[in-house]
Amino acid sequence: MCRNILNAFSSTIAGMEEVLWPLLMEFLIPEMYTGAFGMITKALAQSGQQQIAAKKDSFWVDFDLLVNLPKPNEIIARCFVLLGEPLVEESRGVSILNFLRIAVTELQGDLRELWEKVIPRLLQNLTDDDENKKFDSTNWQDLILKFLSKSLDVIEREDWISDIGACFVKQLPLYLKLERERGFAYKCIGIVLRKSKMNEFVSRTLESMITTINFHHENERNGWATMFGFCSTTHLDIVLQRLDMYLKLGDSKSSSSTSSGSGGGGLFGFLSSKTDTHSDLS
Known part of the structure; x- marks a missing residue:
């Protein structure tokens, strides 16, 4: 029910996109919302896309001003880890990738060119309609690790690399129950x-x-x-x-x-x- 309500809010109610984006980002990090991560990122992607299409200034996020929001590197680290298991919540991986593609300019603008090139290919892996083709979890995780590696290559700043590394480490307790x-x-x-x-x-x-x-x-x-x-x-x-x-x-x-x-x-x-x-x- 919550999934349907949030989907309706983000896709059908006029003006709601300005409320959900970036408000829903507050729920990306807390452990209690891990099970709804796909639903949250889907709503964020829809809201962000609507604002981009309407060319609204409210799309731009000031993370320093909005102190309740997690920092960009915290969001990136959280998304990459949960991308490792993309079939949870039916299509968590698709929702995360769509969100990252929309949010890249706000999270780390220098990654835009790479992510716009790589994310569609990753989405194709998850949306393949071939029923006889079994999903290869090992191959998928290798792709995500290469995606992360290339993202680090693009930035190539030691302060950014160490900061996002610290975010991965800091978030380890979020997965105590998720082996x-x-x-x-x-x-x-x-x-x-x-x-x-x-x-x-x-x-x-x-x-x-x-x-x-x-x-x-x-x-x-x-x-x-x-x-x-x-x-x-x-x-x-x-x-x-x-x-x-x-x-x-x-x-x-x-x-x-x-x-x-x-x-x-x-x-x-x-x-x-x-x-x-x-x-x-x-």
């Missing part, structure tokens, strides 16, 4: 770290990752490993240093867990539980 989305978020972080030339930012981000991962979830575990793989292509020394630190910390935690008779959490608790299982079978 697939959280796993893809790690991959996005890996792409950002690979592009960054700020060693301190890369090192600090990798250091923070050890406390965020739940290795009992396969998608999250694979995404975390992929993040390190992406990062190692340009920051191998930093990755090796961090992994060495994790191993040393793991030895310490393992010794502590053994003496106390209890397993730890995170990576080392996971490895410890695996070791115990194999011991029981031997």
Whole structure:
């Protein structure tokens, strides 16, 4: 019902587009609205398109003045992660892509040329009517990661790259109950770290990752490993240093867990539980 009402507001009621755009952007970040993200971005895309067609000045968004709105990089990061699972809400991916295509001038104008070129191709992947063609989730995520990588190449400013990377990291708690989305978020972080030339930012981000991962979830575990793989292509020394630190910390935690008779959490608790299982079978 809410979906139908919002769709009616954004597409049929005169003047409503000036209310919904950019008001609905306030609901893009909070975790409680994740399940309605496709519906919200669809309404935003419709409202934005109507204002562009009518050449209304109300389309332009002053994010500094409208303090309740999330910042552009926060919106971009949120959209890219949820694009990793485009078939949720039936067509969440289509709604997000249409929104990004409309909002690009407000989010980051320098990306307009790239996004206008790439987004129609991505939409074609999601709107293919061939019933015999099974959706390839792995291939789709690869396309989105390439899309993110090319977007970072266009801007090529270290302050912007580190800021959007920080947004991806900050939003990780939004996906605690969404294993697939959280796993893809790690991959996005890996792409950002690979592009960054700020060693301190890369090192600090990798250091923070050890406390965020739940290795009992396969998608999250694979995404975390992929993040390190992406990062190692340009920051191998930093990755090796961090992994060495994790191993040393793991030895310490393992010794502590053994003496106390209890397993730890995170990576080392996971490895410890695996070791115990194999011991029981031997």
